[in-house]
Amino acid sequence: DNSEFAGGRSPYSMIGGRPTQLVLEDDYAALRHDVWLATDGAYKQALEQLAAKRSFIKTKVQPEEVPDFSREEATKTIAPKxxxxxxxxxxxxxxxxxxxFFREFPVIYDSSxxxxxxxxxxxFINSEGTVSHQPANLVSLYVRAATQASDGMGLKHFVPSYGTGLEQLPPEKEMAASIRKMAEExxxxxxxPVLxxxxxxxxxxxxxxxxLFAQVLAPQ
Incomplete structure (x- = not known):
């Protein structure tokens, strides 16, 4: 979209909308009510954005007419859960x-x-008729430990592992080596020595x- 229209959108709208929680119970009426509220809210928000954009375009000189999106053939991708x-x-x-393993390192007072x-x-569905159902599972193995330096400064370390399935996590032997290295460090x-x-x-x-980027420079 090259119209330079922002319209006060939140970061959620950039990635497909604000996440919505549904009821956990297998209750048709409750699920239908929650889904209706979510779609009704999204539809009304889209109407507001559309009206604001139309007003913006009327007051802005457009040097060229370029479509916001390309025209694509509708596709259907249904993957099993x-x-x-x-x-x-x-x-x-x-x-x-x-x-x-942390029992071998008495100076480490906190670990998990x-x-x-x-x-x-x-x-995912759109107005062109495209339909997509895709699994998006996530598996994470997170190891953390903490101790304290001689001058009282807190010290922390961690070893994260991620994958879409358990088979993508490192073998136990490899994880053990990583944990031992972390504890030794x-x-x-x-x-x-204190600098x-x-x-x-x-x-x-x-x-x-x-x-450094995540903790200091990136917005929290």
Whole structure:
């Protein structure tokens, strides 16, 4: 869209609308009511945006007429739902074994390991007749630990792993090596020499660059 119209849209409208929660119970009337409210709200918001854009275009000189969107043939993609099944007993044992590594490092006073599995299915339709149903599952394994330096400064470290299925997570042996490395690094930091005060340029590379951007520069 090259009309330069913003209209006070929220970030949610840029990615397909504001997320809406539905009832968890398998109740047709309740589900129908929630879906109706969501679609009615989205429709009214779209009408307001359309009216505002038409008013904006009338008052703005358009040097050229360029369509907002290209015309495409309607497509239909229906993928089956993928329910992730897993051996709960097996994974409980694996998480306990991985968590036990921190017992070898007494300076680490706080640690945790969590496995999260999210089932979701994305539905998309548009006015051209395109229909898309796609699974969008997410699996995350998150390990974190914390300790304290000799000068009282808090020290934290983490090891995240993500995938669309459990098979995409690292093997237990590989995760164990990552956890041990993380614990060793934290232990070494507790006795690391304290740097003198410094004012000047700093070169940040690797994972630290992403963390700096996320924690300091990116909007919260």
């Amino acid at each position: 993928k329910l992730l099944t897993f051996d709960q007993k097996k994974w409980k044992g694996a998480l306990r074994r991985l968590s036990a 390991i969590s496995l999260n599995i999210r089932f979701s299915h994305k539905y 934290l232990t070494a930091l507790t006795s690391a 003198e005060k410094y004012l000047g340029p700093v070169l940040v590379t690797g994972q630290a660059a992403g963390e």
